[in-house]
Amino acid sequence: MGKTGFDEVKILVGLDVSRPIHKVKKPRRLASKTIGIPAIFIAGLMSYWLATDVFALLDPFLYAGPSKVLPAFVRYFDKLAEGLWSSMKLLVPAYALALGLGVTLGVLIGLIKPLRDNLSPYINALSAVPVTLLTPFAIHTFATFSAASLFIIFLGAFWPILGTTVAGVVTIDKRYLENAATLEISGPEKMFRIILPAAAPTILAGCSIALKFSFILLTVSEMFGATSGMGFFVQYYSDFARFDLVLVGFIFMALVLVVIMYLFDLFKNRVLAWTLNS
Amino acid sequence: MTYCGGRPLNPDPPVLNVTVDNVYFSYDQKLILGGIDMRVLAGAFVCILGQSGCGKSTFLRLLAGLEQPTAGSILVDGRPVRKAGLDRGMVFQDYGLFPWMSAGENITIALKQKFKGLRKAERKAEALKKLREVELDESCFNKFPKELSGGMRQRCAIARAFAIDPPVLLMDEPFGALDAVTRARLQDLVLELWQKETKRRKTIFFVTHDVDEALLLATHIFVLGQSPGRIIYSHQFDGPKAVNRESMYADPNIVALRNSLIRIINEEILLKAGHQAGAAERNNGHGQTCR
Ligand SMILES: Nc1ncnc2c1ncn2[C@@H]1O[C@H](COP(=O)(O)OP(=O)(O)O)[C@@H](O)[C@H]1O
Numbered sequence: 001m002g003k004t005g006f007d008e009v010k011i012l013v014g015l016d017v018s019r020p021i022h023k024v025k026k027p028r029r030l031a032s033k034t035i036g037i038p039a040i041f042i043a044g045l046m047s048y049w050l051a052t053d054v055f056a057l058l059d060p061f062l063y064a065g066p067s068k069v070l071p072a073f074v075r076y077f078d079k080l081a082e083g084l085w086s087s088m089k090l091l092v093p094a095y096a097l098a099l100g101l102g103v104t105l106g107v108l109i110g111l112i113k114p115l116r117d118n119l120s121p122y123i124n125a126l127s128a129v130p131v132t133l134l135t136p137f138a139i140h141t142f143a144t145f146s147a148a149s150l151f152i153i154f155l156g157a158f159w160p161i162l163g164t165t166v167a168g169v170v171t172i173d174k175r176y177l178e179n180a181a182t183l184e185i186s187g188p189e190k191m192f193r194i195i196l197p198a199a200a201p202t203i204l205a206g207c208s209i210a211l212k213f214s215f216i217l218l219t220v221s222e223m224f225g226a227t228s229g230m231g232f233f234v235q236y237y238s239d240f241a242r243f244d245l246v247l248v249g250f251i252f253m254a255l256v257l258v259v260i261m262y263l264f265d266l267f268k269n270r271v272l273a274w275t276l277n278s
Numbered sequence: 279m280t281y282c283g284g285r286p287l288n289p290d291p292p293v294l295n296v297t298v299d300n301v302y303f304s305y306d307q308k309l310i311l312g313g314i315d316m317r318v319l320a321g322a323f324v325c326i327l328g329q330s331g332c333g334k335s336t337f338l339r340l341l342a343g344l345e346q347p348t349a350g351s352i353l354v355d356g357r358p359v360r361k362a363g364l365d366r367g368m369v370f371q372d373y374g375l376f377p378w379m380s381a382g383e384n385i386t387i388a389l390k391q392k393f394k395g396l397r398k399a400e401r402k403a404e405a406l407k408k409l410r411e412v413e414l415d416e417s418c419f420n421k422f423p424k425e426l427s428g429g430m431r432q433r434c435a436i437a438r439a440f441a442i443d444p445p446v447l448l449m450d451e452p453f454g455a456l457d458a459v460t461r462a463r464l465q466d467l468v469l470e471l472w473q474k475e476t477k478r479r480k481t482i483f484f485v486t487h488d489v490d491e492a493l494l495l496a497t498h499i500f501v502l503g504q505s506p507g508r509i510i511y512s513h514q515f516d517g518p519k520a521v522n523r524e525s526m527y528a529d530p531n532i533v534a535l536r537n538s539l540i541r542i543i544n545e546e547i548l549l550k551a552g553h554q555a556g557a558a559e560r561n562n563g564h565g566q567t568c569r
């Protein structure tokens with residue numbers, strides 16, 4: 001299911017993830033395979049430049065041209081970097097918590113059928129609630145704004161990780177479990193060397209979706225309470241109708257997401273090097 | 279015998295008799311095995327022949343303790359089989375190795391389970407030795423199963439099975455998916471590993487649908503019939519058997535046995551086809567009376 005998201009990133013990042021890690025990389029082929037990345041970037045930039053700075057086809061109030069955006073990007077870089085830091089202080093703990101709880105509960109629910117049978121309707125119901133709708137509840141329930149923000153991001157990442165972990169554990173081929181049983185593998189050894197690796201392809205697909213969700217929800221949660229952050233930056237200048245700076249904020253966030261997803265894919269490819277299609 | 283650094287890992291392991299007493303097994307309401315009896319002395323090489331779907335794998339799963347008989351009992355060394363365990367090693371046609379572990383790790387995790395006292399380096403040394411015994415070189419240790427050929431994967435699965443040194447070894451069509459040449463080499467390899475332990479040979483249950491494979495390997499041959507699975511023929515080789523691939527068919531007794539095995543299996547197929555045709559006719563008749 002996360003496969004689409006994965007391919008998306010592959011195109012964005014231009015990493016040749018289909019290549020086994022141990023194989024010798026041939027730089028020429030790699031370069032020619034990902035030539036599309038700079039090409040699309042340049043084509044997009046040129047078109048936008050022509051539509052704004054050169055021919056002024058777009059409303060300059062909303063669509064600032066590169067001649068305005070690029071210097072603004074440089075000028076506001078310190079502020080953006082500061083925003084990145086405070087965003088990460090929300091994102092990292094929230095995502096880590098979602099990962100820890102999502103995988104732990106997911107494995108338990110996946111392994112224990114009575115638990116799964118009784119909890120499934122509630123998990124389905126709760127995971128269908130749009131997290132953004134919970135914002136007012138979170139703000140009024142939690143003591144601080146940052147706790148409320150953490151909660152919102154956590155929830156956005158939690159459901160996909162929980163859902164895919166349950167699915168991943170339930171669909172482990174029975175024969176691997178029987179194989180482990182004939183070797184009397186049990187306890188933590190079974191958990192960490194059989195169940196988690198066997199379910200890893202599905203779990204990691206969920207983690208990748210969750211990572212993107214948490215970025216979207218970061219912006220939502222920084223709309224209240226935050227005094228800095230990448231989402232705050234966009235929100236703040238949007239309120240002042242400084243759309244050139246809104247654009248700067250968007251570009252910065254996109255870059256950060258691309259880098260994070262790139263690192264995530266490196267990690268994922270390492271962990272899943274054993275799968276047949278890696 | 280398994281040695282590690284000169285000291286025996288498993289100095290005096292038991293050799294186990296296996297007794298199968300009137301075993302029945304059904305999936306849901308469908309009777310799969312109907313009354314199987316087998317008395318197998320320690321050190322026997324039992325080949326179980328039969329058409330696909332007759333319940334050979336199911337029988338092996340019962341021996342492994344992965345399923346429980348609906349009726350009857352299975353005793354290993356006098357004790358009933360309750361669950362899967364290290365005293366009964368298993369080699370599957372596929373799915374034998376964990377694909378997320380390297381070939382080496384697949385063996386070391388098994389060694390870790392069986393020989394709790396071994397240190398990590400000792401486990402690795404032992405695993406490498408076992409890989410060499412099945413003619414896999416050191417470079418295979420770090421390879422994932424997907425990077426090995428089918429034959430190499432089965433070699434590795436055999437290496438693991440012999441590494442944990444179980445008194446009883448269950449093999450379910452281990453070479454079913456291999457080409458003829460690889461299959462012949464692996465048959466020789468299994469025979470060699472089994473015969474090497476002259477005093478305490480493993481009791482092997484080897485499922486196959488290949489008559490020649492059974493003739494080459496077995497000390498005992500059982501043929502399972504279909505629906506429900508039961509023993510329709512058994513043969514025990516007395517004394518030394520010509521277990522040489524080339525000379526085997528020079529023995530007229532073996533040729534005669536081969537012919538009757540093939541005849542029995544074919545008759546069973548025809549019988550089943552006839553049975554099904556008969557059932558279809560009966561169904562038709564039934565439909566008519568309803569009208
Ligand atoms: N998990 C299962 N549930 C229901 N029926 C099964 C199951 N596994 C096997 N069977 C049935 O049991 C019979 C014997 O299967 P199996 O032991 O795999 O045969 P063999 O190994 O001789 O080819 C077959 O008819 C098969 O359809």
Ligand SMILES: [Mg+2]
Pocket residue numbers: 331334335336450451
């Ligand atoms: Mg079978």
